[in-house]
Amino acid sequence: MTAFSTVAPGPAAPRVRTGSPDHPAADAFDAFVAEIFERLPRADQRRWAHVYTRGLLTTPGRKTVRRLAASVSDSATAAQALHQFVNASPWDWEPVRARLADWVVRRSGPRALLLGTAVLPKRGDRSCGVHRRFVPQEGRTVNCQVGIGAFLAADRATVPVDWRLLLPGAWSADPQVRDRARVPEDAAGTTAAAQALDLVDGVDLSRSGTGPDDVPVVADLVGFADTAALAAGLAARGRRFAVAVPGELVVLAGGGGLSARGGDGVGPGRAAVGVPFVRTALGMTSVGTGADVPPVRTGVGASTARGDGGGLRVRELLAAQDARLPDRFPGAPVVAVRLPGVPLPLLLTVERRPSEAGGDRFWLTDLVDRPARETPALARLHTGAADTMRRLADDFGLRAFEGRSYPGWHHHMTLVSAAFAYGALGRAGTPPTRPARASRGPQPARPPRRARTLTTPTRTGCS
Numbered sequence: 001m002t003a004f005s006t007v008a009p010g011p012a013a014p015r016v017r018t019g020s021p022d023h024p025a026a027d028a029f030d031a032f033v034a035e036i037f038e039r040l041p042r043a044d045q046r047r048w049a050h051v052y053t054r055g056l057l058t059t060p061g062r063k064t065v066r067r068l069a070a071s072v073s074d075s076a077t078a079a080q081a082l083h084q085f086v087n088a089s090p091w092d093w094e095p096v097r098a099r100l101a102d103w104v105v106r107r108s109g110p111r112a113l114l115l116g117t118a119v120l121p122k123r124g125d126r127s128c129g130v131h132r133r134f135v136p137q138e139g140r141t142v143n144c145q146v147g148i149g150a151f152l153a154a155d156r157a158t159v160p161v162d163w164r165l166l167l168p169g170a171w172s173a174d175p176q177v178r179d180r181a182r183v184p185e186d187a188a189g190t191t192a193a194a195q196a197l198d199l200v201d202g203v204d205l206s207r208s209g210t211g212p213d214d215v216p217v218v219a220d221l222v223g224f225a226d227t228a229a230l231a232a233g234l235a236a237r238g239r240r241f242a243v244a245v246p247g248e249l250v251v252l253a254g255g256g257g258l259s260a261r262g263g264d265g266v267g268p269g270r271a272a273v274g275v276p277f278v279r280t281a282l283g284m285t286s287v288g289t290g291a292d293v294p295p296v297r298t299g300v301g302a303s304t305a306r307g308d309g310g311g312l313r314v315r316e317l318l319a320a321q322d323a324r325l326p327d328r329f330p331g332a333p334v335v336a337v338r339l340p341g342v343p344l345p346l347l348l349t350v351e352r353r354p355s356e357a358g359g360d361r362f363w364l365t366d367l368v369d370r371p372a373r374e375t376p377a378l379a380r381l382h383t384g385a386a387d388t389m390r391r392l393a394d395d396f397g398l399r400a401f402e403g404r405s406y407p408g409w410h411h412h413m414t415l416v417s418a419a420f421a422y423g424a425l426g427r428a429g430t431p432p433t434r435p436a437r438a439s440r441g442p443q444p445a446r447p448p449r450r451a452r453t454l455t456t457p458t459r460t461g462c463s
Contacts (some may be wrong), residue, residue: 063397
């Protein structure tokens with residue numbers, strides 16, 4: 001693990017302005033910051049976390065470090081101290097994010113854990129992780145950093161609680177480049193799918209009052225991650241999921257040996273073994289084998305499907321099944337499929353979207369035992385992550401980070417997430433539904449945990 005810099009902020013306690021209607025209520029905000037940043041090892045780090053978070057909440061316009069400092073502090077050295085706190089101070093962001101996730105869980109009762117991407121445009125080539133890539137949402141090539149975020153989606157808000165930074169090319173392969181950006185050795189070379197799974201592993205839902213089955217993972221990482229590998233990893237972890245997949249992904253038609261958890265039916269109807277079916281608003285209907293759709297090979301990021309029935313592109317399979325449906329069956333088709341590497345029955349459906357919203361989105365899910373309306377409802381939750389991303393960019397300084405280091409990026413994303421969480425759930429005085437964890441006090445600085453791998457015990461769900 002590459003050691004982080006030990007440059008300390010070292011300033012005196014800042015004089016923070018209060019009294020403005022835009023400033024958070026002092027008592028509630030102070031209690032929030034004290035809880036979230038409690039485990040920072042030094043008092044000066046906790047002070048500057050307070051100042052930075054308050055600045056993100058109250059500073060109008062662009063959230064540069066200089067503007068944040070001028071907005072909330074009378075100190076002449078506040079801007080330099082904030083810059084050092086974010087970019088150079090050696091505090092571990094993972095305990096802070098764990099406490100933030102616990103705080104959100106206790107106040108929101110999350111319905112799903114969402115995974116989405118943050119594309120952060122950059123100038124030049126020195127910011128950690130920056131690269132040129134085609135961004136599907138933009139329809140063009142962008143010089144950018146790409147973060148993968150984990151969001152807890154509840155009725156009142158969709159809140160970011162953890163992040164990973166993609167490190168393509170030299171950011172993983174070149175030791176000198178990694179050292180310059182202070183990238184830990186074990187963060188290099190990790191695929192986007194592995195980073196997404198690490199996010200899932202890291203969010204503790206034990207305090208939500210529900211099990212992981214009740215908080216499915218809803219991931220839209222099309223164009224950034226191998227979605228088949230992501231689905232396989234979620235299945236191996238025993239996590240229920242709905243994963244957006246590219247239209248070019250190849251799957252196997254049919255749900256051979258299909259049986260739902262907790263019973264032998266599938267949703268409100270029942271499928272014949274080995275026969276593809278469509279679930280509609282009126283129930284279940286068999287649609288045949290789809291054998292007239294020719295087998296195809298996959299492209300980048302898709303898994304090659306070989307086996308009984310041949311491989312079918314997602315887009316073509318759903319289009320063929322949709323065409324076969326009589327007019328009396330409204331709604332999008334839901335087709336039983338199999339995916340190599342996933343030993344579970346799966347369903348495939350489509351979320352209809354206008355072209356200006358990116359066009360149709362295809363979803364693969366293991367929720368075969370849930371009502372037909374649940375997968376589309378979960379897919380719609382992902383619009384909450386997109387809305388949150390826009391608010392983070394417009395109101396909370398998501399794109400305003402001025403540093404270049406790997407720790408600095410993670411520090412900034414942690415502080416932005418904390419400010420958003422307080423703005424969404426703290427200002428309204430939302431009471432926690434469960435007590436806070438027992439205080440452990442400040443903790444010694446330590447490097448982040450080693451990234452988890454894709455290998456975990458496998459669950460089974462089909463014969």
